[in-house]
Amino acid sequence: MTDTARNDFLTAAIDSESADRLEAQGLRLALVDTSDTDSLGEWLRAENRGFYGSAMDSDTLEFVLPRIAGRRTTGVWDDSAAEPATPVSTVSIWPAELTVPGNSSVTAWSIAAVTVAPTHRRLGIARAMIEAELRTAASLGVPVAALTVSEATIYRRFGFGPAAMIADWTIDTARAAWTGPRSGGRVHFVSPEDLLVDGLELVERVRLETPGHMAFDGILWERLLGFTGAQDAGKHLRVVRYDDEDGELQGFAAYKVTETGADFSKHSVELGFFVAATDDAYAGLWRFLLELDLVSTITAPLRSVDEPVAWQVADPRAVTRASVRDHLWIRVLDVPAALSARTYRAAGHIVLDVEDDLGFADGLFLLTIADDGTAMVEQLHGEAPVDAAAIALTVADLGSLYLGGVSAFTLARAGRITELRPGSAAAIDDAFRSVVAPWLSIWF
Numbered sequence: 001m002t003d004t005a006r007n008d009f010l011t012a013a014i015d016s017e018s019a020d021r022l023e024a025q026g027l028r029l030a031l032v033d034t035s036d037t038d039s040l041g042e043w044l045r046a047e048n049r050g051f052y053g054s055a056m057d058s059d060t061l062e063f064v065l066p067r068i069a070g071r072r073t074t075g076v077w078d079d080s081a082a083e084p085a086t087p088v089s090t091v092s093i094w095p096a097e098l099t100v101p102g103n104s105s106v107t108a109w110s111i112a113a114v115t116v117a118p119t120h121r122r123l124g125i126a127r128a129m130i131e132a133e134l135r136t137a138a139s140l141g142v143p144v145a146a147l148t149v150s151e152a153t154i155y156r157r158f159g160f161g162p163a164a165m166i167a168d169w170t171i172d173t174a175r176a177a178w179t180g181p182r183s184g185g186r187v188h189f190v191s192p193e194d195l196l197v198d199g200l201e202l203v204e205r206v207r208l209e210t211p212g213h214m215a216f217d218g219i220l221w222e223r224l225l226g227f228t229g230a231q232d233a234g235k236h237l238r239v240v241r242y243d244d245e246d247g248e249l250q251g252f253a254a255y256k257v258t259e260t261g262a263d264f265s266k267h268s269v270e271l272g273f274f275v276a277a278t279d280d281a282y283a284g285l286w287r288f289l290l291e292l293d294l295v296s297t298i299t300a301p302l303r304s305v306d307e308p309v310a311w312q313v314a315d316p317r318a319v320t321r322a323s324v325r326d327h328l329w330i331r332v333l334d335v336p337a338a339l340s341a342r343t344y345r346a347a348g349h350i351v352l353d354v355e356d357d358l359g360f361a362d363g364l365f366l367l368t369i370a371d372d373g374t375a376m377v378e379q380l381h382g383e384a385p386v387d388a389a390a391i392a393l394t395v396a397d398l399g400s401l402y403l404g405g406v407s408a409f410t411l412a413r414a415g416r417i418t419e420l421r422p423g424s425a426a427a428i429d430d431a432f433r434s435v436v437a438p439w440l441s442i443w444f
């Protein structure tokens with residue numbers, strides 16, 4: 001994405017194809033002027049109602065409005081409705097750096113706040129808005145779009161595929177005696193305010209190590225530390241930081257403790273956010289949590305599917321990984337730009353015959369992967385190299401393969417991708433797979 005496009009994302013014109021389609025239904029697709037707090041407040045009210053949130057108090061509104069003003073904010077209005085100033089549909093967008101394999105990142109069109117009022121559902125409004133914003137992204141040269149979803153049945157039709165999974169972990173601490181390494185640093189209690197700046201620097205420092213991580217700051221970051229604008233939002237949060245032997249911050253954990261029943265020795269800990277820049281910090285923080293007195297259970301939702309802590313306790317059955325599910329969905333818009341932004345684990349040629357109903361990624365592409373793992377990607381016009389692996393797939397399945405967390409071999413067995421040459425899926429797996437399981441630790 002060029003700098004001009006990055007600057008233009010807020011104000012880029014509304015897509016006329018979708019605007020015309022909605023206008024024919026008596027609806028108006030438009031951008032919100034985010035400097036106008038009344039308009040943005042109406043938009044926020046609609047978004048909040050769409051997700052069944054309770055009405056926001058004035059403190060929360062005052063906190064949230066300036067923090068979302070930097071997002072591209074679109075809505076659909078029905079001028080014949082009883083409250084014509086409140087949109088009947090909302091979408092919010094910003095460009096964020098998405099980590100891809102190879103300790104590098106690509107700009108992703110992050111889509112959030114997709115709602116349509118129940119009074120206007122199934123009229124094609126969501127389709128018109130999503131298609132519009134994908135066309136805008138493509139016109140600005142953004143290589144991929146990304147979203148986290150409340151329902152897994154909606155977005156494949158728009159070319160998104162699940163690319164990074166999450167799991168909820170539960171640990172029975174009585175059975176989970178620590179057998180991992182002993183860390184040399186110290187754990188300290190700190191207030192959430194203490195980590196607002198240093199904690200974000202730490203998160204940024206480790207972001208490129210895990211495909212699927214995204215740059216998050218502003219409201220996404222502050223919420224993790226309990227700041228939402230509501231008076232007592234963070235009052236149950238406890239925060240500990242881990243400093244290494246030199247006193248450098250290398251990780252922190254934010255958690256809540258709840259009582260479970262009459263037995264005072266059976267508190268539960270729910271881990272809200274946990275980040276470690278080193279294996280030493282990871283071990284130091286997990287050991288601290290597992291050895292908390294009067295706690296019998298730790299739940300850790302929204303974690304990676306592959307957590308070393310499962311290998312750091314005496315009884316492996318003390319650790320349960322449940323509810324492995326899709327979390328981050330990726331939509332490839334520009335195949336050469338997206339695929340050349342990451343690296344691969346095996347050299348060679350790969351031909352991808354991509355089908356995209358919306359047209360952005362449709363075509364035949366050749367990846368030429370060098371010995372150092374970098375790839376050149378171009379449209380294939382002539383014959384494919386004789387040694388090339390070759391598959392046909394939809395753009396949604398390309399999105400699933402993109403971060404290296406989903407097996408091409410499994411997708412071929414599932415009938416989702418078709419081998420155009422025998423053995424191609426395994427060869428693509430060798431090249432695409434990421435050593436680190438792709439993961440995104442937040443909702444957006």
Ligand SMILES: CC(C)(COP(=O)(O)OP(=O)(O)OC[C@H]1O[C@@H](n2cnc3c(N)ncnc32)[C@H](O)[C@@H]1OP(=O)(O)O)[C@@H](O)C(=O)NCCC(=O)NCCS
Pocket residue numbers: 050051113114115116117120121122123124125126127128148149150151153154157
């Ligand atoms: C989900 C939601 C945005 C859909 O809006 P909508 O305007 O009714 O959707 P559309 O009429 O444009 O439908 C678009 C397509 O999605 C399908 N679809 C819509 N909602 C769906 C759902 N909940 N589950 C599965 N498919 C759905 C439609 O059948 C339609 O398919 P087609 O175009 O291939 O025939 C809306 O119901 C909503 O706001 N729900 C509550 C908030 C929410 O869940 N948002 C999603 C956040 S990730």
